[in-house]
Amino acid sequence: MNTIISTRGLTKTYGRVHALDGLDLEVEAGQVHGFLGPNGAGKSTTIRILLGLARKSGGTASVFGLEPWGDAVQIHRRVAYVPGDVSVWPNLSGGEAIDFLARLRGTKTKDAAYRAERERLMTAFQFDPRKKGRAYSKGNRQKVALIAAFAVPADLYILDEPTSGLDPLMEVVFRDEVQRLRRSGATVLLSSHILSEVELLCDRVSIIREGKIVESGTLSELRHLTRTEVSFEAASADALAGIPEAHDGTVEEGRARFTVDSDSIPSVLPVLAQRAVTGLRIEPPSLEELFLRHYGDDLAALRAAEEDSSDAGAGTRASRRAAAKGTR
Amino acid sequence: MFRSLLRQRLRRDWLQLLLWILATVLMAYSGFAGVAQSYATHKDRVEVLAAVMANPVIMMFRGLPSGASEGQFLSFEILPWLTMLAALMSTFLAVRHTRGDEEAGRTELLAATPAGRALPTVATIVHGLAANVVLGVLVAFALAGSKLPAAGSWLTGAVSATTGIAFLGIGLIAAQLMRTSRGANSLTVWILVGTFLINGIGNVAGTPSDDLTRISSSGLVWLSPFGWAEQARPFDTDDAWPALLGLGFGLVLAVGSVALQSLRDIGEGFIPARPGRVFARPALSSPHALVWRLTNGAIIGWAVGGALTGILATKLSGLAGQISGQNPAVQQILDKIGKAGNLEETVVSVFFTMMGILAACAAVQILARARQEEAHGTAEIVLAQPVGRVRWLLDYLLVATIAIAIIVAATMLAAFAGLAGNEDASALAKVVTVVGLGQGLAACVFTALTALAFVLLPRGTIAIAWALVMLATVFGLFGPLFGLPEWTTRFSPFAVTPIISDGTTDLRGTWWLVIIVAVVATASLSLMRRRELRPAA
Numbered sequence: 001m002n003t004i005i006s007t008r009g010l011t012k013t014y015g016r017v018h019a020l021d022g023l024d025l026e027v028e029a030g031q032v033h034g035f036l037g038p039n040g041a042g043k044s045t046t047i048r049i050l051l052g053l054a055r056k057s058g059g060t061a062s063v064f065g066l067e068p069w070g071d072a073v074q075i076h077r078r079v080a081y082v083p084g085d086v087s088v089w090p091n092l093s094g095g096e097a098i099d100f101l102a103r104l105r106g107t108k109t110k111d112a113a114y115r116a117e118r119e120r121l122m123t124a125f126q127f128d129p130r131k132k133g134r135a136y137s138k139g140n141r142q143k144v145a146l147i148a149a150f151a152v153p154a155d156l157y158i159l160d161e162p163t164s165g166l167d168p169l170m171e172v173v174f175r176d177e178v179q180r181l182r183r184s185g186a187t188v189l190l191s192s193h194i195l196s197e198v199e200l201l202c203d204r205v206s207i208i209r210e211g212k213i214v215e216s217g218t219l220s221e222l223r224h225l226t227r228t229e230v231s232f233e234a235a236s237a238d239a240l241a242g243i244p245e246a247h248d249g250t251v252e253e254g255r256a257r258f259t260v261d262s263d264s265i266p267s268v269l270p271v272l273a274q275r276a277v278t279g280l281r282i283e284p285p286s287l288e289e290l291f292l293r294h295y296g297d298d299l300a301a302l303r304a305a306e307e308d309s310s311d312a313g314a315g316t317r318a319s320r321r322a323a324a325k326g327t328r
Numbered sequence: 329m330f331r332s333l334l335r336q337r338l339r340r341d342w343l344q345l346l347l348w349i350l351a352t353v354l355m356a357y358s359g360f361a362g363v364a365q366s367y368a369t370h371k372d373r374v375e376v377l378a379a380v381m382a383n384p385v386i387m388m389f390r391g392l393p394s395g396a397s398e399g400q401f402l403s404f405e406i407l408p409w410l411t412m413l414a415a416l417m418s419t420f421l422a423v424r425h426t427r428g429d430e431e432a433g434r435t436e437l438l439a440a441t442p443a444g445r446a447l448p449t450v451a452t453i454v455h456g457l458a459a460n461v462v463l464g465v466l467v468a469f470a471l472a473g474s475k476l477p478a479a480g481s482w483l484t485g486a487v488s489a490t491t492g493i494a495f496l497g498i499g500l501i502a503a504q505l506m507r508t509s510r511g512a513n514s515l516t517v518w519i520l521v522g523t524f525l526i527n528g529i530g531n532v533a534g535t536p537s538d539d540l541t542r543i544s545s546s547g548l549v550w551l552s553p554f555g556w557a558e559q560a561r562p563f564d565t566d567d568a569w570p571a572l573l574g575l576g577f578g579l580v581l582a583v584g585s586v587a588l589q590s591l592r593d594i595g596e597g598f599i600p601a602r603p604g605r606v607f608a609r610p611a612l613s614s615p616h617a618l619v620w621r622l623t624n625g626a627i628i629g630w631a632v633g634g635a636l637t638g639i640l641a642t643k644l645s646g647l648a649g650q651i652s653g654q655n656p657a658v659q660q661i662l663d664k665i666g667k668a669g670n671l672e673e674t675v676v677s678v679f680f681t682m683m684g685i686l687a688a689c690a691a692v693q694i695l696a697r698a699r700q701e702e703a704h705g706t707a708e709i710v711l712a713q714p715v716g717r718v719r720w721l722l723d724y725l726l727v728a729t730i731a732i733a734i735i736v737a738a739t740m741l742a743a744f745a746g747l748a749g750n751e752d753a754s755a756l757a758k759v760v761t762v763v764g765l766g767q768g769l770a771a772c773v774f775t776a777l778t779a780l781a782f783v784l785l786p787r788g789t790i791a792i793a794w795a796l797v798m799l800a801t802v803f804g805l806f807g808p809l810f811g812l813p814e815w816t817t818r819f820s821p822f823a824v825t826p827i828i829s830d831g832t833t834d835l836r837g838t839w840w841l842v843i844i845v846a847v848v849a850t851a852s853l854s855l856m857r858r859r860e861l862r863p864a865a
Contacts, residue, residue, distance in 0.1 A: 051712050053861040073714045081712040087705030089622065090431075090508065093604025096612060103613040104713035130603040134431065134508065145709070 002029035004156055004187045005050060009059035012045050012211075019045040021211035022059065027189055027204075032182050034202030035191040036291060042211040043191040044084050047160050050189075051081060063156070077106070080149035084160035084191070086141040088133035094144050095129030101148040114151060121147045124173050138165035150177050157181060157188045163197060175201060199287040207294055214294045219287065226285040226293060227259035230268065232277035243271050255279070329443055333451035337425055341455070348417035349463045351798070352410055352488065357470040358812075359406035363398060373401045378540040388528035392549075392558040396541045399480045399563030402471075407484065411557045412524065414463055414492030418456055419516040422499030425452040426585075428509040436594055445594070446586050449500070453582045456496040464489030480563030483571065487557035490574035494553040495520065497581025504588040507597035514629070523552035530555055553577065615715050616723035622701075623694050627731045630690040631738040634683050638742030641679030642756060645672040672752060676759045677827055680739070684767030684822045685801050687735040688774040691728040692793040695778035698724045699789040703864035711861060721779060721856045725849060728775040736768040759828045766825030769841050773821040774800075776848035783855045786862045 005027035012020040020042045027033045037043050048054040050063050052072030061068050063075045088097050098118065099109045107114050122129060125143045136144065142165045149157060163171050178201050181188055192198050198205060199219065206216040215222060227247065234240075234256035240249040244267055246258040260268050262284065272280060292299065367373045373396040380387050387393075391407040394400045426449060429435045439445045468485030472478050499516050506512040530549030536542070542564075549555030556577075559570040592598065611617055698721065701707040711720060743760045747753040778793040785792065803812065804820030817823040821844075824837030 048861070053708060053711055055858075055860050072711075073716045076712060076714040079712070081709075083705070083708055083712070085705060087709075089618075089706055091622070092608075093606070095606045096604060096608040099608035100612050100618065101709065101713060103608075104615070104710065104715060106714065109608070129606050132604045 003027070003065075004029050004031075005033075005063050005189060007046070007050075007059060007061040010046070010049065010056055010061050011058040012042075012049060012054065013057045018211055020049075020056075023208070023211060024213055024216075025206055026216070027187060029187050030182075030185050031204055032178060032188040032190060032202045034198035034205040035189055035208065036193065036195070036198055036205055036287075037191075037208035038193050038295065041208045043208060044160055045211075046208070047081075047158055047189070047191060050158065051076070051079070078155040080105075080152065080154035080157045082142075082145040082149050082157075082159045082162045084164070086138075086145040088136060088141050088144050090132065090134035092133050093130055094127065094133065094136060094140070097133065097144050098129065098148045098151065102152050105152050105154075107152050118147065118151045121150055121177075124177075125170060139167065139170065142166055143170070146174065146177075150181075153184070153186075155186060157186060158191075159188065160191045161193070162190070163192070163194065171197070195287045195291055205287065205290075207291060209294050215290065222287075222290050223285050224262055226262070226289055228262045228265055228285060229257060229259050229283045230265075230272075231255050231257040231279075231281045231283075232272065233279040234277070239275075239277075243268060330447060330451060333438075333443060333448055334455055337451060337455040341421065341424075341459075345417065345421070345459050345462075347795075348413065349459070349466060352413040352417075352463055353466045353470045355406060355413065355806075356410060356467045356484070357474065360398075360402055360471065360474045360476065363402050363405060367401060370396055373398075374539070374541055377401070377404070381536045381540045381543070387532050387543075388525070392531050392545060392561070393536075393541060393543050394561045394564035397563060399471075399476045402476070403480075403484065403558075403562050403564075407487070407558060407562070408524070408527075408554060410467060410484070410488045411491035411554055412520070414460060414488045415495035415520055415553070417463070418460060418492040418496040419499035419502075419520065420513065421456050421459060422452060422496050423503045423509050423512045423516065425455065426500060427503035427506065427512045430503075430595060431507075431509050439594055445589060449586050449589055453496070453500070453586075457493060460489040460492035460496065463492060477563060479566050483560055483562040483566050483568065486568070487560045487562065487571045487574070490571045490578070491553050491557045493578035494556070494574040494581075495578070497578035497585070500585035501581050501588070504585050504592070505598045507599065511597075511599075524554050527552040527554040527558065531558070614723075615710055615720055616727055618710070619694070619697070619723050619727040622697055623727060623731070626693055627690060627734060630686055630731070631735050633686050634735040634739035635742035637679050637683045637686065638739035638760075639746040641676045641683075641739075642743045642746030642750065642760065644679070645675040645750075645756060672756060673759050673828055673830070676743070676756060677763050680760070680763040680767050681805055681822050683735065683739045683764070684770045684825070685797070685805065687732045687768060687771035688797050688800070688822075690731045690735055691771050691775040692778050692797055694728040694731055695724055695775060695782060696790045696793060698779075699782055699786060702786065702861060705863055708861060708863065717859065718853055718856050721782070722853060725775060725779055725853075729772060732768050732771045732775070735771075736764050740764045755831060758831075762826050762828055762833055766827075766838065767822065769838065769845070770821035770825050772845045773841055773848075776845050776852065779852040780848050780855075783852045783859050 003026060005025060007023055007025045010020050010023040010025070011018065023042065023046060025035075025046065035043055035046070045054065049056050049061055050068050052068040052070075052075065055069050064078060066075050068075060088094070092100070102109055102114065102118075109115070121127075125147060127140065127143045127147060131140070133141075133144075142162065146162060149159070163174055166174060175197070178188060178190070182201075190198065190202060202219070204216070204218050205222060206213050208214070215225070230246075232239075233254060234251055235254065237249075237251045237256075239251060239256045240246060240258055243249075243258065245260050245264045246268070247260065249256065249258040251257075265282065363373075367376060377393050377396055380390060380393065389408075391404045393404050426435075429438075429448070435448065438448050464485035466485070467488050468482045471481035471484055495516065498519055499512070502512040502515040502519075503509070506515055527549050530545050530547070530552070531543055533548060534543040534545040537544070545555065545559065549559060553574050556570045556573045560567050588598070612621055698707070701710075707720070711717065740760055743764070744757060747756055747760075750756060774793065774797055777796055778789065781792040782789045800820040800822055803817050804822035807817045807820070807823075818837070821837075821841055824841065826833060826835045826838050828834070
């Protein structure tokens with residue numbers, strides 16, 4: 001397959017701060033690639049380097065096989081970008097800003113195709129193009145950038161937390177648009193900290209932590225790295241005895257829970273069937289859990305500091321789950 | 329809570345206010361030194377005053393003559409400028425902390441706390457009052473320390489402060505009316521210029537005393553805060569009550585602004601916003617079209633200012649020509665600034681120096697816009713399109729240069745129009761052309777220097793650029809008046825442009841200016857190749 005974005009050992013330092021610390025990112029043509037990490041992990045810095053808005057301190061980066069800093073203009077001809085924090089010109093209307101950005105990308109804004117696409121997007125996003133930039137809320141500024149990005153076809157879409165500020169209805173519209181891009185064969189780099197969004201939209205996911213990619217792969221590849229949770233109704237701890245490859249078994253509030261490697265589910269099922277368990281639930285690991293695999297110890301440390309007590313079970317799945325619930 | 333609001337204002341402003349106040353105090357101090365040195369004897373001062381009385385247009389840009397003592401003459405020379413600095417400091421302060429904060433969304437954040445809607449505005453009022461009190465006291469110290477009579481010194485300080493307070497009120501009201509800080513600032517600056525001219529016209533229309541050292545102004549001056557300040561006549565009658573007028577006016581407007589604020593929603597103004605266009609005009613299709621779109625309103629304003637300057641330059645030179653024989657003292661003042669040959673040439677040169685400063689301000693404003701776009705985040709969206717960094721900066725340089733050309737052209741055309749009926753029209757037209765183009769070149773120096781500051785020290789761009797214009801103005805236009813040594817004026821681009829002296833052209837530093845513009849502009853563009861985007865955060 002054709003590599004669109006590739007970085008090797010990419011570093012970026014701001015004074016003594018290492019924003020990127022050897023980042024290896026690989027995005028193939030036609031992928032919708034999720035770029036996951038909390039705020040401050042280095043997502044926006046990476047994107048700015050890929051767009052040639054910031055200069056790398058070390059390592060290599062290429063987009064369409066070109067060098068982002070030197071060949072920025074050539075790259076930009078094929079890229080649509082939605083920044084994380086969209087600002088618009090206070091005295092330009094939204095419609096003017098969208099037309100202006102389209103023209104910078106070489107579009108004839110009188111073309112019927114462009115006009116129709118612009119109209120369709122404005123209707124879908126329920127966007128009023130007449131208002132001046134200063135009157136737009138955060139969500140509306142985001143819509144300016146999204147409509148400007150989607151109205152003109154591009155080979156690569158770089159979207160930096162594109163749904164921040166959008167209401168749930170608009171998030172659905174956004175997802176539909178990304179699906180449309182996927183069908184058209186475009187490549188999308190979608191940076192986000194909203195796990196459900198990435199889980200729904202992305203073929204592959206890279207998780208960034210402290211300026212490094214700590215995990216990268218398709219969702220099903222990543223799922224193999226964690227265990228599936230199985231639970232059923234049970235009264236006593238005896239219920240868990242004799243189940244092969246079960247880990248972290250507990251019985252609480254009338255339910256027995258344990259985890260197994262995702263590959264071993266078939267060997268567990270006959271045992272459960274034999275015991276005729278009721279209320280059986282098998283939950284494959286969500287992206288959230290994959291994510292917390294890498295960030296769980298951060299969370300645990302935070303909570304430990306908060307409660308000023310060391311939680312012995314910090315590494316277990318149950319406690320991670322509790323931690324995740326607590327932070328929601 | 330109130331104290332922390334006040335502390336936050338001080339913390340944000342202290343450096344800026346310190347510079348404003350120091351500039352005002354320095355002007356008071358060096359103004360006195362200039363008077364003592366250049367017009368040492370009573371006879372010198374009487375002559376100058378008589379000359380000015382004979383020439384109303386000069387008087388518009390000077391203070392109210394109240395007599396020929398050192399103190400009285402100092403008031404005549406600098407009181408309008410002291411009060412003007414205090415007024416500018418105060419209106420910008422008022423708008424910055426009210427509409428500016430509101431536009432940035434900070435007011436909303438505060439209004440949701442127990443501080444409420446009114447308290448931040450009250451804190452701004454107290455902050456502005458305090459800044460003016462400090463300014464007034466320091467001006468008084470500077471003058472009293474120069475061995476001037478204490479009463480007049482304190483009154484000068486007091487009227488500077490009360491004029492500042494009057495404009496604090498005007499700024500606060502403008503911030504309530506307009507929806508943007510840009511709109512509020514331009515409204516107050518127009519009011520400031522308008523009231524300044526009203527006061528000047530009021531003085532010109534007044535009655536001179538028999539010995540030609542004193543003018544009783546016409547009633548018109550009472551319409552202007554600058555008039556209230558001058559009618560206090562420091563070092564003469566030392567009336568305190570006109571100063572109280574400014575104070576009262578400012579306080580009433582301040583209270584009014586708090587009342588107006590309680591009538592409207594946060595983020596809204598009283599002047600409604602017009603809806604924008606659905607589709608962009610065909611012209612808005614390139615980065616430089618955007619720069620033009622963002623700055624053309626301001627450029628037109630500067631060009632109108634230039635045209636006024638131009639018409640004054642030649643009309644006044646005509647008047648000056650008629651009286652030059654009788655009043656050597658006028659010539660003496662103008663010679664100090666213009667260094668040209670005959671009086672008419674000198675008057676034109678002086679006014680075109682003012683145009684050079686206007687054009688430099690316009691250029692700095694446009695280049696500063698590049699930094700504002702970068703800090704605001706809108707530069708990022710443009711630079712993520714197929715637009716090169718160097719080309720992006722070059723567009724700002726080009727628009728700034730075109731703006732200078734427009735301002736110079738407007739000024740020169742108005743000046744040519746003003747020459748109609750003048751006997752020396754053809755000779756003066758040559759002066760207008762040479763001096764006008766030369767000052768345009770001087771303005772280009774500031775375009776290039778601002779670009780360099782933008783590339784090398786992005787965060788300091790705006791402060792550095794305006795500081796350079798201010799220094800060059802002080803050295804180039806006021807330096808000779810205040811008796812600064814001659815070599816210091818050579819650092820000002822405005823003071824080394826070509827002049828015409830009795831029909832012969834002296835190029836002075838023209839080639840130096842050309843070299844500086846070329847080198848600095850090239851350096852900033854080539855350094856831009858390596859510069860990353862530096863947003864505010």
